[in-house]
Amino acid sequence: xxxxxxxxxxxxxxxxxxxxxxxxxAALAVALVGLPLVLPGYQVSIAAQILIFSVxxxxxDVLAGFAGRTPLCHGAIFGASTYVVxxxxxxxxxxxxAGALLGILAATALAALFALLAIRTSGVYFLLxxxxxxxxxxxVCLRWTSVTGGExxxxxxxxxxxxxxxxxxxxxxxxxxxxxTFAIWRFVHSPFGMTLRGIRDSESRMRALGYNVPLHLFLxxxxxxxxxxxxxxxxxxxxxxxxxxxxxxSQSVAGLLMAITGGIGTLLGAFVxxxxxxxxxxxxxxxxxxxxxxxxxxxxLIMIFAPEGIVGRARxxxxxRR
Amino acid sequence: xxxxxxxxxxxxTAAGTFPMPGLVRAQGAPIRIxxxxxxxxxxxxxxxxxxxxxxxFWDERGRxxxxxxxxxxxxxxxxxxxxxxxxxxxxxEQSKVDMLFGNLLANTGxxxxxxxxxxxxxxxxxxxxxxxxxxxARIRNVIRAGGxxxxxxxxPLADWALKQGYRKVAMIAQDYAFGHEQCGGFAQTFTxxxxxxxxxxxxxxxxxxxxxxxxxxxxxxxxxxxxxxxGADSTRLLQQYASFGLKEQLPLLGxxxxxxxSVIRTMGxxxxxxxxxxxxxxxxxxxxxxxxxxxxxxxxxxxxxxxxFSHYVGxxxxxxxxxxxxGKVEDRPLFLDTVxxxxxxxxPLGKPxxxxxxxxxxxxxxxxxxxxxxDGKYWNVPIATYPQVSQFxxxxxxxxxxxxxxxxxxxxxxxA
Numbered sequence: 001x002x003x004x005x006x007x008x009x010x011x012x013x014x015x016x017x018x019x020x021x022x023x024x025x026a027a028l029a030v031a032l033v034g035l036p037l038v039l040p041g042y043q044v045s046i047a048a049q050i051l052i053f054s055v056x057x058x059x060x061d062v063l064a065g066f067a068g069r070t071p072l073c074h075g076a077i078f079g080a081s082t083y084v085v086x087x088x089x090x091x092x093x094x095x096x097x098a099g100a101l102l103g104i105l106a107a108t109a110l111a112a113l114f115a116l117l118a119i120r121t122s123g124v125y126f127l128l129x130x131x132x133x134x135x136x137x138x139x140v141c142l143r144w145t146s147v148t149g150g151e152x153x154x155x156x157x158x159x160x161x162x163x164x165x166x167x168x169x170x171x172x173x174x175x176x177x178x179x180x181t182f183a184i185w186r187f188v189h190s191p192f193g194m195t196l197r198g199i200r201d202s203e204s205r206m207r208a209l210g211y212n213v214p215l216h217l218f219l220x221x222x223x224x225x226x227x228x229x230x231x232x233x234x235x236x237x238x239x240x241x242x243x244x245x246x247x248x249x250s251q252s253v254a255g256l257l258m259a260i261t262g263g264i265g266t267l268l269g270a271f272v273x274x275x276x277x278x279x280x281x282x283x284x285x286x287x288x289x290x291x292x293x294x295x296x297x298x299x300x301l302i303m304i305f306a307p308e309g310i311v312g313r314a315r316x317x318x319x320x321r322r
Numbered sequence: 323x324x325x326x327x328x329x330x331x332x333x334x335t336a337a338g339t340f341p342m343p344g345l346v347r348a349q350g351a352p353i354r355i356x357x358x359x360x361x362x363x364x365x366x367x368x369x370x371x372x373x374x375x376x377x378x379f380w381d382e383r384g385r386x387x388x389x390x391x392x393x394x395x396x397x398x399x400x401x402x403x404x405x406x407x408x409x410x411x412x413x414x415e416q417s418k419v420d421m422l423f424g425n426l427l428a429n430t431g432x433x434x435x436x437x438x439x440x441x442x443x444x445x446x447x448x449x450x451x452x453x454x455x456x457x458x459a460r461i462r463n464v465i466r467a468g469g470x471x472x473x474x475x476x477x478p479l480a481d482w483a484l485k486q487g488y489r490k491v492a493m494i495a496q497d498y499a500f501g502h503e504q505c506g507g508f509a510q511t512f513t514x515x516x517x518x519x520x521x522x523x524x525x526x527x528x529x530x531x532x533x534x535x536x537x538x539x540x541x542x543x544x545x546x547x548x549x550x551x552x553g554a555d556s557t558r559l560l561q562q563y564a565s566f567g568l569k570e571q572l573p574l575l576g577x578x579x580x581x582x583x584s585v586i587r588t589m590g591x592x593x594x595x596x597x598x599x600x601x602x603x604x605x606x607x608x609x610x611x612x613x614x615x616x617x618x619x620x621x622x623x624x625x626x627x628x629x630x631f632s633h634y635v636g637x638x639x640x641x642x643x644x645x646x647x648x649g650k651v652e653d654r655p656l657f658l659d660t661v662x663x664x665x666x667x668x669x670p671l672g673k674p675x676x677x678x679x680x681x682x683x684x685x686x687x688x689x690x691x692x693x694x695x696x697d698g699k700y701w702n703v704p705i706a707t708y709p710q711v712s713q714f715x716x717x718x719x720x721x722x723x724x725x726x727x728x729x730x731x732x733x734x735x736x737x738a
Contacts, residue, residue: 042415143497145730151498151527152429152452153403155436164440166415241433243403282412285398292362292400 032174036167044166045238046282050275051170051177052234057258057270058184059227064256065265066188067220068200069126073114073134074228075251080137081107081232082242083148089236090157091147096237103236104229110137111225112218119217122203134252142244153243156236163237173234180230181268187223188267196220228255261302263309272310352391353644353651356413358424358434363401365426365553368584368629372424372449374622375630379637382617387641388649395419399430406430407437414443420651421446423636426629428452428500435464442654444661448636449629453503456682456713458723463654465661465681468636470601471713472500473507473728475578476548478687478708478715479599480511483575488546490520492539494532494559495550497524497730504550504577506728511715513736520544524730529555532562540568547572552579557589564592573597581692584627586700593700596692601671601685602631605695605703608672615670625701626670635669642666678712680719687711 036044056078064070081103088099114133121129141148148154163169187193195216198206207213236242245251258277262269280298285291306313357376360369373396385392395417399406406425410433413419421444425431431450438445439461447455448468456466483491491512495501501524509519520542523535539547547568551559556579563569569592578600579585586593604615604625614634618626626634643661644651651657662681667674673686688704695701714722726732 040416042412045411045415145499152432155432158440239404239407241403241407241436243429243433245402245404245429282408285409291398 029178036170041166044170046278048166048170048173048238050271050278051173052231052238053255053258053274053278054271055177055180055231055234056228056255057262057274058181058267059224059231060255061259061262061264061267061270062184062188062196062220062224062227064259065267066193066200067196067217069119069122069217069221070256071118071130071221071224072127072249072252072256073118073130073137074224074255075249075253076134076137076247077107077111077114077225077228078232078235078255079141079242079247079251080110081229082236082239082246083141083154085233085236086154086156086240086242087147090154096160099236100233103233104226107229107232108222108226111228112222114225115218115221119214119221131249131252134247134249138244138247138249141247149243151244153241153246156240156242158240159237169238173238176230176234180227184227185267192216192219257299259309261299261309263312263315266309266311266315269309269311276310352393353387353649354393354395354417354419356410356417356419356422357394357396358399358406358409358413358422358430359396360401360426360430361396361398363399365401368426368449368553368627369398369401371584371627371629372426372633375618375626376423376633376637378618378621378630379634379641383641388645388647390649399425401427401430403427403429403433407433410434410437414438414441419443421640423448423640424633425450428498431455435461438463444651444654444658446636446640448632451500451503453713454727456678456680458727460680462681463658465658465677466683467639467661468632468634469683470685471682472503473510474682474685474711474713474715475599475601475687476504476507476550477511478711479548479575479597479689480508480517481515481708482597482599482689482706483546483548484512484515484517486546488517488573490518490542490544491546491548492521492523492542492544493519493548493550494523494525494535494539495548496527496552496555498527499729500552501550502730502733503728505548506733507715508548510734510736513734519733519735522733525555527555530558532559533566536562536566536568540566540572544572546575548575548577549580550577552577552582553585556580556582556585560585560589560593560596569595578628578690581690581702582628583625583701584629586692587624587627589700593692594694597705598690598692598702599687599708600628600690600702601675601683601687602628602635603688603690603702603704604631605690605693605701606672606688610668611670611672613670625699631670635666635671638669639664639666673709678714678719680713682713684710684712 035047060074084106085099085103088094088102089096118126118129163172195211199213199216203213258273259270261276262273280295284294359372360366380392380394397409397413399409410422423446425434426449428450431447432452435455442463445464446467451470451472453471453473455464456471493505495505525535549559563574574596576596576598578598581593581596581598615625640661643664647656647660662677665676675683675685678684687708689706690702691705692700693703
């Protein structure tokens, strides 16, 4: 498996007139802002969770979709930020703001470290190396009982009063996720992002053209880690609890599956993917204890009928109609 | 009217028709109980028995208590604390349950306990044994109905071991909080009574090969071994202990999980004779215990395990309290106080039980031995009883809680 996960999709800008794109974005913004007015409390918390995981899935998409490197350690980077935030606010009694900042910094530093080790590889070796790096984080969280609480994890101090109810928390998350999404969008559409796509499509050609490939990959990895850290910090406030299951492999896999379901290389597909998986988890488990089976079947169907992901598929269909 | 204000108005009208959570329950409305059990994941077998034991009680009662119908909502926590938390949120916020029950793994229980701390939903934990939930980090609405704290039963076992003349113990345990706490209880009581801990071995969960530990245990000069194991680890340890030939040389004591039915019902003579301590012994010659074992075995084809009986007892305990207040579970302070004041004289445990001031039960603790019953199955039979053992043993609660919680580094071992 040396081919990158991303298929070469027609870029969105070329398909839609700019005015229509803006129109869709405005409609989406209104829908997101209006959501808490129509949903009962519990569903609002699910919506907030979807937003948080969308950021994680987008951070994975930066690497998987644009740089052609599929990582399996972003769950660990995400969780490391969650650990730092909760450790800072409970054990050390610090403020949430400083905690969130430290969490994101920790995630960025961890991602930089992982990047140094991982960027020299690609394809399946990159996948396995990042998997192993993520497992180290999990192992440390499990065994360093005096700091991480071991298997039992760390309990948070509770959300600050102004974020206590689901609706205000949802708006707070939205207020963070919206600019972060814009930042990631700008990032992958910048000249730097174009270079990443070039590396994805032909590393040797980019090298021949004089681009510093390792440096580009290192920066992309580190920055994507920072975004995963933002998601992790939000998750700390959302969940108010962290244990090794937050940094374990299944978290990285879940993030990757969200990105794939939505469509690798589509960026905003992350929102669709996160929504699909989290909603499926929550709705299906109402009816059957075999919900992981249903989830598995859904993935198989997506892989067969829409390997480009939901958004990718829709985009292709749109392009064909024109 | 523009769209935004229309939505707002509609939402407000819709919200108005929903009952506010936990405030008023309509007369005659059912009492809703949320049960969280690991139906998938590493401890799924135990989770199944949680549901069996818990539903058995309510089915026997015709799903009625204190004049109200009882509605059970079972959710899978997937043996994962994040999922447990999510499901607990859903049960409380969407299904509007009046109380939560269950969970098996300590980390799932601790996550849910932290969540109910903020909203006051009564949460009963018949299996979650983390000491601090009813000690240093007590939460008022978290009550261990039918459950026990981890170090509670290993202390009487240590006392019993001293009385048998054992003086040097080697300990082998799973390396996580539950293991640290059970071993801590044993080590502290054993050393304060003049015994010595000659070695402690912590191994990761899911250890398949115990030979590195068992080899050392044999050469330490111990006169008794204490093993704190659960699930498949316990099966493997008991088997390997026997095949190393240690079974004939060194008597083996264990935490209650080591010889729980969930472990020994599939085992042969290698589990015979192991001594453990618990609040329940399925082989006890007590009418209430035998009646329960007979009903449960008849229905599910196996002798009840810790997970099944403790949820049965927990349900029974809380049901008695609900009856005492005529089904008014929405008055949470009254409900919680009543549960804490309720004694249970006639449960399958066979001995009367009551709560201490911290929400943890005080039990008659059996020292149990694994023997073969007349049907050829292995089960635990009491050989000694310690009446009225609290989670604080003989210590004063206030003084006791000043010492740090048990961990790998602090085992309460008295310096000789």
